[in-house]
Each structure stands twice: as C-alpha cells, then as structure tokens.
Amino acid sequence: MPRLLIGLDFGSDSARALLVDENGQVFAGxxxxxxxxxxxxFCDAAKGQFRQHPLDHLEAMEKVIxxxxxxxxxxxxxxxxxxxxxxxxxVVDEKGVPLSLKEEFADDPDAMFILWKDHTxxxxxIHINECCAKYPGTDFRKYAGGxxxxxxxxxxxxxxxxxxxKVRNAAFSFVEDxxxxxxxxxxxxxxxxxxxxxxxxxxxxxxHPDWDGLPPEEFLVSVDPxxxxxxxxxxxxxxxxxxxxxxxxxxxxxxxxxxxxxxxxGCALDCHTGAIxxxxxxxxxxxxxxxxxxxxxxxPELDRTIPGVCGQVxxxxxxxYTGIEAGQSAFGDVYAWFRRxxxxxxxxxxxxxxxxxxKIVPGTTGITALxxxxxxxxxxxxxxxxxxxxxxxxxxSAPAVYRALVEGTVMGSKAILEHYRKEGLDxxxxxxxxxxxxxxxxxxxxxxxxxxxxxxxxxxxxACALGAAMIAAACSKVHANLGxxxxxxxxxxxxxxxxxxxxxxxxxEIFRQYLKLSSxxxxx
Numbered sequence: 142m143p144r145l146l147i148g149l150d151f152g153s154d155s156a157r158a159l160l161v162d163e164n165g166q167v168f169a170g171x172x173x174x175x176x177x178x179x180x181x182x183f184c185d186a187a188k189g190q191f192r193q194h195p196l197d198h199l200e201a202m203e204k205v206i207x208x209x210x211x212x213x214x215x216x217x218x219x220x221x222x223x224x225x226x227x228x229x230x231x232v233v234d235e236k237g238v239p240l241s242l243k244e245e246f247a248d249d250p251d252a253m254f255i256l257w258k259d260h261t262x263x264x265x266x267i268h269i270n271e272c273c274a275k276y277p278g279t280d281f282r283k284y285a286g287g288x289x290x291x292x293x294x295x296x297x298x299x300x301x302x303x304x305x306x307k308v309r310n311a312a313f314s315f316v317e318d319x320x321x322x323x324x325x326x327x328x329x330x331x332x333x334x335x336x337x338x339x340x341x342x343x344x345x346x347x348x349h350p351d352w353d354g355l356p357p358e359e360f361l362v363s364v365d366p367x368x369x370x371x372x373x374x375x376x377x378x379x380x381x382x383x384x385x386x387x388x389x390x391x392x393x394x395x396x397x398x399x400x401x402x403x404x405x406x407g408c409a410l411d412c413h414t415g416a417i418x419x420x421x422x423x424x425x426x427x428x429x430x431x432x433x434x435x436x437x438x439x440x441p442e443l444d445r446t447i448p449g450v451c452g453q454v455x456x457x458x459x460x461x462y463t464g465i466e467a468g469q470s471a472f473g474d475v476y477a478w479f480r481r482x483x484x485x486x487x488x489x490x491x492x493x494x495x496x497x498x499x500k501i502v503p504g505t506t507g508i509t510a511l512x513x514x515x516x517x518x519x520x521x522x523x524x525x526x527x528x529x530x531x532x533x534x535x536x537x538s539a540p541a542v543y544r545a546l547v548e549g550t551v552m553g554s555k556a557i558l559e560h561y562r563k564e565g566l567d568x569x570x571x572x573x574x575x576x577x578x579x580x581x582x583x584x585x586x587x588x589x590x591x592x593x594x595x596x597x598x599x600x601x602x603x604a605c606a607l608g609a610a611m612i613a614a615a616c617s618k619v620h621a622n623l624g625x626x627x628x629x630x631x632x633x634x635x636x637x638x639x640x641x642x643x644x645x646x647x648x649x650e651i652f653r654q655y656l657k658l659s660s661x662x663x664x665x
Contacts, residue, residue: 142217144619147206148418148610149223150411150603151318153256153432154178156201159606160209160218163619165630170603171208173201183250189260189515192250195231195239198322206397215398220617221326221389222382222406222609224414225318226257228293228345232301235313237330239321251305254318255297258433258470258515262300263524266291269299272364281347281356286450290522292470294346295364302367309367314374317341319408326405328390332374336386339379340409343454344466348379381456382407382414383623385616406616411605412437412466413458417623418608419572419599420631421458426561426568428554428588428596429605430575432477435468436519436557438566447564449520460623465566467519467557472550473577475514475528479546483539497540498547499583503590504647506541508532509654510549511662517553520560529662547584551591552655555648558592571596572634574604579635589638591648601632 143162150157155174161167175197177183183192210218231239231254240252255261269289273282282289289296294315302309314332316324319341324330342348347356354377355361361368380386389403412435416427421439429435435451439462447453450467457464471478476491483489514528530542561568571594577584578598589596601607611626613619620626 142214144219145213145217146610146613146617146619147209147218147221148603148606148608148613149202149205149221150414150605150609151198151201151223151225151322152411152605153226153258156198156205157603157606158205158209159603159610160213161607161610161630163614163629165607165632168213169209169211170606171205173204173208175201183253189263190250191256191259192253193229193256194253195242195321198254198318199325202322203396210397216400218399218403219619220404220406220613222408222613222616223319223322224409224411224605224609225322227317227319227341227410228297229254229257229318230294230297230315231255231318231321232298232308232312233314233316233321233330233332234311235332237314237316237321237324237332237335239316240308240311246308246311249305249308251301251308255301257292259297260291260516260524262291262296265299265303266296266524269295269364272360276360276363279352281352281360283446284349284454285344285347285452286519286522287446287448288522289347290451290518291524292518298371299365299368303365314371317345319410323386323405323408326389326393327387328392329387336408337376337379338408338410339381339454340413340457340464342376342379343457344410344452353377380407381460382409382417382612383460383615404613404617406609406613409457409612412468413464414608414612415574415605416458416608417611417627418601418604418606419574420627421572423462424567424569426558426571428571428573428575428578430472430573430577432472432474433468433470433515433518434472434554435466436554438465438561438568439463440465440566447566449560451519451522467561469512469550469553469557470515470518471512472553475512475546475550476543478514479543494540494543495581495583498544501541501544503644504651506532506537506545507534508537508541508545509651509658510545511655511658512550512553513662519557523663526662529658531658547587548651549655551584551587552652554588555591555652556656568594570594572599573597574599574601585638589640590644591652593640593642593645595640596638597634598636598638599632600635607632
C-alpha cells in the first residue's frame with residue numbers, strides 16, 4: 142500500500158490539512174476556521190492589532206488531523222509537516238508554553254501569537270532600522286533587503302517588552318508559530334532545544350551564519366537594554382525543511398491511532414511551502430495570492446545582497462538554493478475592505494462588482510489606486526504608507542473604483558517583478574497558487590497582461606498544505622529527498638493565462654501612473 146503523508150497549513154483565518162499518498166493522490170482534505178479569530182477577539186484593525194490565541198491553532202490542528210484520518214488506515218501515515226504564516230511569534234515561558242495558555246494571561250493580546258500583519262510595532266521597527274544604520278561594522282539588515290519590517294520578529298518582541306510590564310516580567314523567550322506547533326507535536330517545546338526554522342529565522346529575525354546566528358548581544362542591547370539576555374534564550378542553529386524535527390509524541394499519536402514512528406518534518410512559513418507545493422524551479426516566480434501576496438524565487442548561491450526584498454536565505458525554500466522573498470502586505474484584503482466599505486448600502490457582491498469592472502476598457506477610468514492599505518512590503522518595506530485612490534469625480538462608479546483597486550494590486554505585483562529584474566534576477570515564468578488564483582479569471586488575466594508573462598495556476602487546491610506533505614515525504618524518507626518528492630507528488634497545472642500583447646502598452650501607462658502616485662505618497 143502507498144504510504145500516506147499529512148500536510149498542515151496554518152493560514153490567517155483557518156488551518157487546513159491534506160492527506161496524500163507518496164504519488165500525490167489526495168485522499169482527504171479538511172479546513173477549520175479559527176474560533177476566536179472568527180469572532181474578532183483580541184484584534185483591532187484600526188490600530189493594526191491582529192492577535193491569535195494559541196488555542197485557536199491547537200484546536201484547529203486537532204480538528205483537521207482528525208477529519209482527514211476519518212475512515213483511513215492511520216497505520217499508513219509515515220510523516221507530518223506544517224507551515225504557518227509569519228512572522229507570527231509569541232512570548233513563552235521557560236518550558237516553551239505561550240503565556241496566554243496560563244490563566245493570568247488568558248485574555249492578554251500581548252501574550253498571544255502576533256499575526257504577520259500586525260502593525261502595532263511601527264515605532265520599534267523605525268528604531269531598529271535607525272540602530273542598524275548607525276551600528277559600526279555590520280548592518281544586520283543586509284540579508285533582509287536592507288530594511289527591517291514592523292511585521293517581523295524583533296520589532297514585535299521589542300514592542301511587547303516595552304509596552305506590557307506583566308508580560309515582560311514573565312517572558313523567557315519568543316517562539317515563531319511554526320516552531321511552536323512542531324514542538325507540540327514532538328513534545329519538545331523547550332526554547333533552548335526545540336526545532337527552529339531556518340526559513341522563519343533567516344527571513345524574519347536577521348539570522349545569518351556571517352554573524353554566528355542572530356545579531357550579537359552587544360547590538361541587541363544597543364537597540365534596547367530590554368533585549369538583554371534574549372539571544373542566549375533563543376537559538377544559534379537553525380534547520381532547513383528537509384531536516385526532520387523528530388517523531389510524533391505519545392499524546393498526539395494516541396489521539397489519532399498513529400504510529401509513534403511517524404516523522405514530524407521540518408517547518409517553514411506558508412508562502413515558502415506553497416512554492417514547494419507549486420514545484421518551484423530557478424527562474425520561476427511563485428505568487429502565493431491570498432489576503433496578501435508572497436513572491437518567491439530560488440536561485441543558486443548568490444554572491445551579492447539584494448536590496449528591497451524580504452530576505453535572501455540559503456535553504457529557506459529548497460536545500461542548495463537561496464530563497465528570496467518579496468510580497469504585498471495587502472492583496473485580497475483590499476477587495477474585502479472595499480466590499481465592507483460599500484456594505485453600508487446593503488449586501489454587496491464582489492462577483493457582481495468584478496463582472497461590471499471587467500466590462501470597463503482598461504485605462505479609461507481615470508482612477509489610480511495604490512495597494513498600500515496595510516503598508517508596503519516590497520520593494521523597500523514601509524509600514525507608514527497607506528492606501529490611496531486618486532482621480533475620483535462625481536461620475537466615478539463603484540465598479541470603476543473596484544477596477545482601479547484591482548489594477549493597483551496588480552501594479553504592486555508588477556513593481557515586484559520589475560524590482561527582481563532590475564537586481565539581475567531571472568524571472569521567465571510565473572506560477573500562481575492561493576485562493577485568488579483559482580477564483581478570479583479577471584484578476585489573473587490582468588496579471589498576465591500587466592506582467593507580460595504566462596501565468597500557470599497550480600492544480601493543487603491547497604498548495605501550501607501539499608508542499609508541507611512533500612516535506613513530510615522527504616523527512617520520513619518516503620522519498621529520497623525534497624526534489625524527488627516535488628517531482629512525484631506535484632499536482633501540475635489547471636490553467637494557463639496567456640498575456641495579450643495588445644494590452645501591454647495600456648498597462649505600462651497605468652504602471653507609470655501607479656509609480657508617480659507612489660512617489661507622491663512617500664513625500665506626504
């Protein structure tokens with residue numbers, strides 16, 4: 142019988158699981174929406190605060206694993222691997238327990254996982270960048286695109302330490318969501334010995350071998366004395382996804398009748414496993430398109446640093462290659478915002494808006510929009526930027542504004558592609574994964590026309606979870622390595638969007654207007 146693998150994907154709103162065999166055949170899938178998150182608890186969008194209770198993740202993990210194993214032979218499961226959004230860290234005690242799992246912190250948002258899109262740490266982010274710029278000898282941001290983000294590890298840790306004395310006094314260490322969940326499954330949550338993801342550490346925490354791991358204690362203390370001692374309570378070594386974290390612990394094996402020999406694979410951030418699930422290769426940019434976007438490349442070892450990106454990390458996607466990340470802080474979130482904005486007039490259908498917007502001839506609305514509704518991630522992170530809609534008049538319609546918002550998000554994608562190319566990185570094709578890629582012909586065709594590249598849409602309904610299952614296959618030696626797992630388990634492509642060369646000039650003009658408006662926004 143073919144051996145089975147479980148891939149877990151912890152997204153912004155829900156967790157998903159896939160049960161697949163060694164040939165990539167999907168036996169079962171499951172999705173569980175986070176309960177507290179769905180009620181809007183511990184979040185305040187106006188303040189940029191987005192927190193998730195650990196119980197949402199633990200309950201979801203139990204639900205989706207149980208669901209995909211219903212009616213299946215659990216003895217055939219050889220491995221499990223997972224991904225999470227990131228940077229999504231949490232303060233923990235000396236045993237690696239998130240503080241919010243303790244009664245006295247149960248309702249404290251600062252004791253919970255701080256979701257990737259949380260922007261409460263802008264002041265700390267600005268301060269960290271200032272300290273990096275003036276620190277003698279080494280700029281620890283150089284492998285992180287040259288700018289540190291408020292969405293990343295150190296900004297969030299410093300914000301919590303500065304603003305919550307009770308949490309600060311109880312904090313022993315800080316743990317990324319992906320590392321925490323692997324620790325739960327392997328019963329090794331000790332912050333000093335637990336699995337630490339190379340992907341999360343390199344892209345979000347300024348980890349690099351050049352300075353023996355995390356930035357040195359002297360630098361961290363120069364940023365703020367509150368960071369004293371944390372480096373020694375974090376980690377020095379990290380592991381790539383093809384390195385197993387261990388075997389499933391007795392508690393979780395017994396929950397589902399799994400063998401205690403089930404291997405728990407290495408973990409990574411969701412967009413990176415999505416790239417694996419989409420069968421990324423050098424020269425191919427994988428666009429993970431959802432509430433935000435991530436644009437992932439892999440390249441042979443680089444001999445230079447790439448400015449303006451979200452990190453370049455050896456082995457963060459595929460062993461033997463440098464993984465390069467870029468992205469937009471809001472994509473689908475922009476459309477969801479507009480729907481809510483119009484909702485005051487009654488029920489609004491994005492499908493109807495999109496259908497009407499698609500009838501409008503490109504370049505005729507006179508409206509230009511920026512996609513910076515949650516700041517700009519790439520090129521050159523700037524969390525202080527906001528969304529802009531320019532060119533409105535008394536005749537502007539909702540479909541015209543919606544079309545401009547779509548154009549704005551697509552132009553944001555084009556800006557990333559052009560930045561990659563300006564930095565000498567080869568991008569000759571695009572693979573798209575994520576909800577938008579399978580739901581909107583309108584948006585995907587516009588992307589192809591604007592980028593002037595064919596876009597292949599992965600046939601995998603859950604590419605991130607499939608990528609995690611591929612990792613599980615490699616770590617459990619069901620397949621010899623990750624490359625073989627990708628080859629044998631890949632889902633192929635369900636659709637190809639071919640660019641219309643006649644629309645290239647129109648979208649180049651829209652892009653020029655987008656860049657002009659972006660420059661004006663940065664001067665405000």
